[in-house]
Amino acid sequence: MPVLDQSPVISVRDLNVRFAQNTLQAVSNVSFDIGCERVGIVGESGSGKSTTGRALMRLLPPSAVVTAERMAFGGEALLAKSERQMGTLRGKDIALIMQDPRYSLNPLLRIGKQVAEAASLHLALKGKAAYEQARAMLERVRIDNPERVMALYPHQISGGMGQRVMIAMMLIARPRLVIADEPTSALDVSVRRDVLMLLDELVRENNSGLLLISHDIRMVAAFCERILVMYAGRVVETLTRLEDAAHPYTQGLIAALPDPRHPVRRLKIFDRSALNAELAQ
Numbered sequence: 001m002p003v004l005d006q007s008p009v010i011s012v013r014d015l016n017v018r019f020a021q022n023t024l025q026a027v028s029n030v031s032f033d034i035g036c037e038r039v040g041i042v043g044e045s046g047s048g049k050s051t052t053g054r055a056l057m058r059l060l061p062p063s064a065v066v067t068a069e070r071m072a073f074g075g076e077a078l079l080a081k082s083e084r085q086m087g088t089l090r091g092k093d094i095a096l097i098m099q100d101p102r103y104s105l106n107p108l109l110r111i112g113k114q115v116a117e118a119a120s121l122h123l124a125l126k127g128k129a130a131y132e133q134a135r136a137m138l139e140r141v142r143i144d145n146p147e148r149v150m151a152l153y154p155h156q157i158s159g160g161m162g163q164r165v166m167i168a169m170m171l172i173a174r175p176r177l178v179i180a181d182e183p184t185s186a187l188d189v190s191v192r193r194d195v196l197m198l199l200d201e202l203v204r205e206n207n208s209g210l211l212l213i214s215h216d217i218r219m220v221a222a223f224c225e226r227i228l229v230m231y232a233g234r235v236v237e238t239l240t241r242l243e244d245a246a247h248p249y250t251q252g253l254i255a256a257l258p259d260p261r262h263p264v265r266r267l268k269i270f271d272r273s274a275l276n277a278e279l280a281q
């Protein structure tokens, strides 16, 4: 029987990020491992979710001081890598899908050229082979008539299709880790679930790890095996099911989201002073 590789794709211990201009630390002692599984980070705006994701890709501005006892990708220390080495890892081994495809796609290049460029860059394919790989990948993300879409510019396609194109570009090299930072929050509600299901399907097919960053704890719970709940830069709770949420902040996040099954007129506001007092201890 083949021995499955159980080692984590990424292993993080005591990640700390401080921006020089801020008094409060953006990320404090965050630790987690991600294997071939889906892990979510949830929390309110400013809790440190995106900073954590960008720290993994070493994409933070120079004003950010990043330290970690360990931040290893496939066993290799990310903080010890040169910018050139990181440039090779980004896109090929670790992919980042961001919120709005309108800002991630190059407005001046046709869709086909952009996806084919990803194939050339990461798979060393040229000319017709790169174009054919791009066409196949667009078909894989269920874009009808990919040849027609390849001839279009980003402004000529919908947000949902734009995000499918981004997923095609980002997953063409079968990266081992995909970081998706609010990948559907700029999209129409009607297409959000389809886009997430597609991302989930491709990540499983490739045996990649997924770090899904979102403020929507219910959406994350529907797709992820584990959820890290962040508040003020710290992971306050790690969950496998929403039902197990014990921390008042997590319960507040759940209560603060409208639940289509039980519409309520007023959403709860949680007691921030009690939480801050608890964290200060």
Ligand SMILES: Nc1ncnc2c1ncn2[C@@H]1O[C@H](COP(=O)(O)OP(=O)(O)OP(=O)(O)O)[C@@H](O)[C@H]1O
Pocket (backbone or CB within 6 Å): 019, 021, 022, 026, 043, 044, 045, 046, 047, 048, 049, 050, 051, 052, 061, 063, 215
């Ligand atoms: N480039 C930056 N320069 C200075 N401070 C920053 C920078 N990026 C983030 N921060 C600060 O770091 C903290 C965490 O921000 P971060 O963007 O990681 O939160 P978030 O949970 O992803 O929020 P959101 O859901 O709004 O994206 C915040 O206090 C924020 O102001």
